[in-house]
Structures are given as C-alpha cells and as structure tokens.
Amino acid sequence: MAKARISGAERRRRMVIRHHLHPDHPAASPTEAAERLVGLHSSDPATVFLSARARVPGITVADVERELYDRPSLFRTLGMRGTLFAVPAGQVSLLLHGCALKLAPAQRKRLVGYVEGQNLARDGEAWIRRVSDATVKAIARRGEAAAMELREDVPELKLTLEFGKGRKWGGKVGVSTRVLFLLACEGRIIRGRPRGSWISGQYRWTTPAGLISGGIPDLDPSEARAKILELWLRTYGPGTMADLKWWSGWPLRDVRAALGSLEVSEVETDEGLAFILTDDLEPTPPSEPRAALLPSLDSTVMGWRDRDWYLGDHAGPLYDRNGNAGPTVWWNGRVVGGWAQTGAGRIAYRLLEDVGGEGEADIARTAAYLEDWMGQTRVTPRFRTPLERELSG
Secondary structure (H helix, E strand, O other), X not given: OOOOEOOHHHHHHHHHHHOOOOOOOOOOOHHHHHHHHOOEEOOOHHHHHHHHHOOOOOOOHHHHHHHHHHOOOEEEEEOHHHOXXXXXXXXXXXXXXXXXXXXXXXXXXXXXXXXXXXXXXXXXXXXXXXHHHHHHHHHHHHOOEOHHHHHHHOHHHXXXXXXXXXXXXXXXXXXXXXXXXXXXXXXXXXXXXXXXXXXXXXXXXXXXXXXXXXOOOOOOHHHHHHHHHHHHHHHHOOEOHHHHHHHHOOOHHHHHHHHHXXXXXXXXXXXXXXXXXXXXXXXXOOOOOOEEEEOOOOOOOOOOOOOHHHHOOOHHHHEOOOOOEOOEEEEOOEEEEEEEEOOOOOEEEEEOOOOHHHHHHHHHHHHHHHHHHHOOOOOOOOOOOHHHHHHHO
C-alpha cells in the first residue's frame, strides 16, 4: 500500500495554524503558546517575550512577566539539546526526566575533574555534594537568590576554575556557575526573576517547590521522552528521523524507542520519509497569507533539521556558523527575509524574495507594530547572524 504524501504546502498550512502565526489562530496567552510549541526558546532571554508577542495579540512585557514570575505558569528549564526553554508546569517534569537529567553525570564528572585537578579538594565528589547541599539550603532559606548572594552564604562558591590553560579559548569561570548549572540539570533548583529587565539573563534561583505547587513530580524517563515526542509530532509533525533526532538531542535508540511507543504512520514528504501521528492525517484548510516577525532562536524556526520546505535557500544570511537562527521575516508560512533592531530603535528588515504588494504591505505593518512594541528597549541577539549584523548597523 502506497504511503500518504504530505506536501510542503500542507506542512506550511499546519505550521501557520498550530504555531499561532496567523491572527485568525492566536494563542490566548504565553503559557498556551509555550504548551503548544513544547516550550519557547529561552537561551536568549528576550526570545521568550518576542516569541509570545508574535503569537498573543495585544500582549505586553508585563503580561509575560506575570506568567513567568508574579503568578507563575511558565518556568525556565533545561530541555531538548541542553537548551533553555520556558514551559508550562506540566512540561517541566517531562523536560527534566526526558532531557536534563541525562546531562548531569557528564557535568558532575567535569566538575570533579576541575575540583581535584586544581587542588580545591582531594575528593571532588564529596566536595560537590557538600557545596551543592549548602547552596540548595541557602536558596531555600532566602526563598530566591542571585549567584552573588549565594557566594556570601557558601564561601566555596567564590572560588574560580581555570580551563584551557595556555590555549586561545582558555579562561576562568566561577565555581558558582558550574555548581548552579549542575543543580539545574538535576532539577534541584530553577531559574526565577532576573536581576534587571526582561532582556537580562542574570537569573535569581529558587527551589522547584518555591515556584511549582508540589515541586517537580518523578517520571520514568522513557515515558517522558515518548510524551515529549508525541507533543512535538502534534504541533510540528510530520518530521523526518533527522528532525526528531536533531530537535530532541537524544541518541537514535531513544528516538526509536519513543516512536515505538506511539501510534505513528510513515508518510512521504519532499524531504523523504517522515513520521506523523496516525490520527493526524486530515488535510488543513488554507488561511489568508499573513506576515510574522519572529525573534532569533524562535521555536518555530528552530523546530526542524530539514528546513527547505519553509526556509528555502536563505540559511546563509539568517543562521550563524553553529546553526543558530537570527530574527526572521515570514510570509504565508515561509521565511522570506530577516530583520534587526537598529541603535535608534528602528526595525530594519530585508526581503530575500518577492512577496508581492500585499505581502510587502503586511510585513511593513508588522514591523511598525513591533517597533512600537519594543519602545526604548534595545535587543541584540545573543547569537548574531550575518544579515542581523548588517541591518542593525
């Protein structure tokens, strides 16, 4: 029996609706957008806010901050590919047990090597346990604490580690950075409100119980991975095996095991054989073409490994050498250009293909609205791309 075929046009129609990239299909809140997208990227702190703005009509910075900090329903946590995401409470446990905990052993081993190799302690494991426990207790006692405050509570956190001695990329890093990252991988602490504005990445830390009612529940890792993959397929599917492996960051055996526990079908796409949930084969009705301006590292532009069906041949100016996406201009479910904020606050953009008069007018309106929304705030992407650098001046 011949496999069903899903065209690039159908995939773009799905994306526009399921990723809330059309005014007729908005998200009701940042939390709803994050839930549908399996997290809003947060490696760059501003991305969470700009991604939410593109999907929730009329939203303000204060609205996003309310869901992140004041009445938290969104939580920053490590997830797929070791990347930081903002996710709803129900997905924190999925990302912890399906992704982050696997990072911890390597992080612990590396830190043991630094501690013992630089004569901070003879028994690196015992030292890490003692300092980690003291750090968690200090955070719980304060309720929320920045790294600089914790260095006063736990003197060992004031120490520095040297890496790459004698090499160009060598340098020093505070012990606090390594210890806090390890504790985050283990789910013992979680990022809270930053020290500064919404574009700051200097987070305060709290315990999960301090933000999430009941803390983070335990979950079998294989069940977590299966659920993560099911959520991804529901919003991003179909996806090739390359998509699934790249996006998740899991070994191929884990991807196959997760797929094997789901009801999936193989379909033909322009990129080759791909997987889709068996109950998700119905065609999608078209929507009127509309524009969107998405920030660097947005979950949509970073959602697949095989990107030709929505990116075309525009990767060169829009991604950096490590595959990090810059700010992108979209029209009718396709990337058609890039944008940047200038020092004066103007939203400058360049179209890389012809979108017609209607497309140009809608993109101009969308850029003007974004410029007004940004106001006096200036955002420079953490990972800069060739076109963003050029447009920003």
